[in-house]
Amino acid sequence: KIICSAAIRGAYQIVDKADKKLTEAIEQKGRDCKVEFPNTAYYLPIIYAMTGIPVKTLEDCVHIIGMARSMLPPLPAEKHWVPYLGHTLDAGMATLFAEEVYEVCKYLIGPPPVDGIWLGAADDIIMRERGIEFVDGTAPGFAAIVGCAPDADTAVKIARELQEKNLYVFMQSDNLGISFAEQLEEKGVQMGWDTRLVPFGKETSAAVYSLGFANRAALSFGNVPPGEARRNLLYNKNRIFAFVLALGTAVTDEQYANAAGAINYGFPTITNIDIPEILPTGVCTYEHVVSRVPVDKIVDRCIEVRGLKISIHKVDIPVAYGPAFEGERIRKDDMQIEIGGPGVPAFEFVCTKEADEVEDGKIQVIGPDLDDMPQGPGVSIGIVAEVTGRKMQPDFEPIFERQMHRFLGEAQGIFHMGQRDIIRHRISKDAFKAGLRLKHIGKIIHAKFHGEFGAIIDKVQVTLYTKKEDVEGKLKEVRAAFAERDARLGDMTDDSVNLFYSCTLCQSFAPSHVCIVTPERSGLCGSVSWLDGKAGYEINPTGPNQPIEKRKVIDDRLGQWDGTNEFLYSSSNRALEKVSLYSIMTDPMTSCGCFECISAMLPMANGIMVVDRDFTEMTPSGMKFSTMAGTVGGGLQTPGFMGHSKFYLGSKKFISADGGLARVVWMPKALKEELSEQLEKASKEMDLENFLDKIADETVAQTEEEVVEYMQKINHPALSMDPMF
Numbered sequence: 001k002i003i004c005s006a007a008i009r010g011a012y013q014i015v016d017k018a019d020k021k022l023t024e025a026i027e028q029k030g031r032d033c034k035v036e037f038p039n040t041a042y043y044l045p046i047i048y049a050m051t052g053i054p055v056k057t058l059e060d061c062v063h064i065i066g067m068a069r070s071m072l073p074p075l076p077a078e079k080h081w082v083p084y085l086g087h088t089l090d091a092g093m094a095t096l097f098a099e100e101v102y103e104v105c106k107y108l109i110g111p112p113p114v115d116g117i118w119l120g121a122a123d124d125i126i127m128r129e130r131g132i133e134f135v136d137g138t139a140p141g142f143a144a145i146v147g148c149a150p151d152a153d154t155a156v157k158i159a160r161e162l163q164e165k166n167l168y169v170f171m172q173s174d175n176l177g178i179s180f181a182e183q184l185e186e187k188g189v190q191m192g193w194d195t196r197l198v199p200f201g202k203e204t205s206a207a208v209y210s211l212g213f214a215n216r217a218a219l220s221f222g223n224v225p226p227g228e229a230r231r232n233l234l235y236n237k238n239r240i241f242a243f244v245l246a247l248g249t250a251v252t253d254e255q256y257a258n259a260a261g262a263i264n265y266g267f268p269t270i271t272n273i274d275i276p277e278i279l280p281t282g283v284c285t286y287e288h289v290v291s292r293v294p295v296d297k298i299v300d301r302c303i304e305v306r307g308l309k310i311s312i313h314k315v316d317i318p319v320a321y322g323p324a325f326e327g328e329r330i331r332k333d334d335m336q337i338e339i340g341g342p343g344v345p346a347f348e349f350v351c352t353k354e355a356d357e358v359e360d361g362k363i364q365v366i367g368p369d370l371d372d373m374p375q376g377p378g379v380s381i382g383i384v385a386e387v388t389g390r391k392m393q394p395d396f397e398p399i400f401e402r403q404m405h406r407f408l409g410e411a412q413g414i415f416h417m418g419q420r421d422i423i424r425h426r427i428s429k430d431a432f433k434a435g436l437r438l439k440h441i442g443k444i445i446h447a448k449f450h451g452e453f454g455a456i457i458d459k460v461q462v463t464l465y466t467k468k469e470d471v472e473g474k475l476k477e478v479r480a481a482f483a484e485r486d487a488r489l490g491d492m493t494d495d496s497v498n499l500f501y502s503c504t505l506c507q508s509f510a511p512s513h514v515c516i517v518t519p520e521r522s523g524l525c526g527s528v529s530w531l532d533g534k535a536g537y538e539i540n541p542t543g544p545n546q547p548i549e550k551r552k553v554i555d556d557r558l559g560q561w562d563g564t565n566e567f568l569y570s571s572s573n574r575a576l577e578k579v580s581l582y583s584i585m586t587d588p589m590t591s592c593g594c595f596e597c598i599s600a601m602l603p604m605a606n607g608i609m610v611v612d613r614d615f616t617e618m619t620p621s622g623m624k625f626s627t628m629a630g631t632v633g634g635g636l637q638t639p640g641f642m643g644h645s646k647f648y649l650g651s652k653k654f655i656s657a658d659g660g661l662a663r664v665v666w667m668p669k670a671l672k673e674e675l676s677e678q679l680e681k682a683s684k685e686m687d688l689e690n691f692l693d694k695i696a697d698e699t700v701a702q703t704e705e706e707v708v709e710y711m712q713k714i715n716h717p718a719l720s721m722d723p724m725f
């Protein structure tokens with residue numbers, strides 16, 4: 001009712017404002033001037049997702065503003081009553097289109113969207129990295145906050161509550177007074193993508209960065225084609241748990257317009273502000289577009305309204321606990337102690353024991369605890385977690401160890417780095433003051449091991465050695481165990497096992513995508529090895545990791561078996577029939593969106609280039625990583641293109657059907673350096689001499705022609721190989 005008119009009024013204001021900004025930009029830069037958000041293949045993502053129009057220039061923006069205007073319903077009289085939401089929804093969408101134009105103009109002529117605490121648009125690297133958390137459920141969604149809390153302490157409280165519920169907090173403001181993000185800053189709260197507290201921008205229009213993020217998730221992970229507006233909206237409504245939290249003293253017309261924009265996606269607005277009238281939606285299942293709740297109930301209410309099911313595993317320690325705290329950094333000045341670091345003996349180690357050797361829940365600190373230690377770096381600690389269980393296998397030890405990174409890092413005030421005997425952890429002064437002691441490290445390990453690996457283990461005990469001489473003594477034993485473990489696992493090959501494992505975790509976003517994980521080919525995200533798959537299946541026999549029996553060989557060279565093809569067919573919902581595990585050219589494996597690297601054929605070079613997501617420049621294929629990702633992802637088979645893990649590059653089975661590692665002609669310098677050890681080893685085994693030097697990088701070749709020139713200069717083996725196709 002009244003809100004309808006306010007939203008429509010707001011939409012008019014915003015379209016006018018964007019129009020004015022656009023005119024200014026054209027005056028300064030000309031109509032042909034290119035526009036873009038930094039490093040994205042999705043143009044202005046809301047417009048692109050909804051209409052399919054790739055906005056590339058200011059000229060294109062003129063058309064979008066025209067379109068937005070035509071979507072504006074007639075301006076209602078003050079008390080005009082609208083019986084259904086249609087008009088308001090259109091006004092909301094027009095608002096978002098106009099705001100994207102407005103914000104992209106700011107990138108051209110200022111004021112700059114990236115300023116102080118404000119981060120502006122997220123690029124595709126961030127979107128994919130964080131998007132996967134929406135896929136695997138680590139983050140169910142986001143809260144978009146506008147305005148400010150009654151005071152800074154309340155702001156911190158709300159932020160922490162949302163963090164503990166694993167939600168991202170996207171912040172924008174109304175430019176009227178202090179903002180929620182500034183309140184957090186005032187209290188010294190760490191913000192940024194790592195802590196999930198993301199300050200996008202100080203104007204209301206920065207709402208498009210939150211919604212743009214959601215739209216890109218639909219395009220990228222959901223494989224929703226650009227322009228399929230309805231599918232995009234439904235995808236967001238069903239998959240992304242999001243809502244707008246409007247805090248402050250008054251809701252402005254512009255905010256109503258944005259609320260109307262958000263409700264198109266099924267994202268309701270919840271507010272603590274006393275608003276005159278509430279509007280029934282008529283089109284979505286929520287009671288209200290905007291509903292009012294007192295500030296201390298607001299987070300709970302948001303959760304209820306959007307129907308989020310949260311399972312928090314309570315860990316009984318004196319500091320907050322949850323994934324949002326994993327990215328938190330502890331600076332030198334803020335740390336009580338630092339464990340490990342260069343030259344300081346320290347380790348963490350998981351080992352399997354007999355049932356009678358482990359007393360569940362026993363936690364021992366042998367040596368001084370924090371109270372009796374000097375503050376600062378150089379602390380030697382050895383953490384030993386001994387586990388037992390009928391389904392426990394020594395092969396699972398490295399998986400448990402790797403998870404300790406997450407388990408310990410999720411405690412507020414513990415910063416966890418490294419693994420095994422190369423660790424460097426910090427504990428903050430604040431956590432110490434709050435009562436955190438070393439025994440709590442044991443408590444976390446105990447609780448989380450039970451919570452997440454309960455299907456495998458029955459008992460866990462943890463011992464922390466805190467005297468340097470003990471740590472040094474234990475280190476010998478521990479290192480021997482690591483070496484033995486590596487030798488055992490290093491010998492495993494695809495031929496030596498009968499079972500592969502599937503991973504279909506990403507199907508919630510890319511429905512036809514299946515990763516087939518083998519000892520010599522890990523999942524394309526790099527975080528699921530064959531062992532992880534095996535452990536995953538033991539932990540949850542009906543989960544995303546299923547055993548795949550290889551059965552009869554169809555083609556040894558390509559890596560096709562009856563078993564793998566049949567599995568693919570049934571679990572891709574019959575979208576795909578065949579997959580070659582070792583080829584990029586013939587039925588390559590599909591990709592979801594979270595690959596660490598993309599390989600792409602360079603036809604002139606008779607080889608492939610490999611690029612990882614940290615490399616954001618142009619590649620010799622004529623596309624940036626972000627553009628290629630759009631081609632490869634979404635659960636499709638695209639011969640000549642393939643997403644894969646970094647690990648797979650060093651494998652003997654890396655595109656072995658197409659000639660293997662010798663086909664690699666270009667990769668970014670940084671990636672080459674990162675993987676040098678692994679690549680050296682692999683190339684030696686394949687009798688490729690000085691091969692690393694033969695792979696061109698961006699310092700010697702930026703185009704395909706330059707790659708070929710370089711290849712000829714150094715006589716790259718791919719030149720004399722069979723044609724790729």
Ligand code: SF4
Nearest residue numbers: 503506515523525528
């Ligand atoms: Fe997704 Fe594949 Fe990684 Fe599983 S292994 S999480 S399906 S990318």
Ligand code: NI
Nearest residue numbers: 447448450451
């Ligand atoms: Ni538990």
Ligand code: NI
Nearest residue numbers: 506592593594
């Ligand atoms: Ni994925």
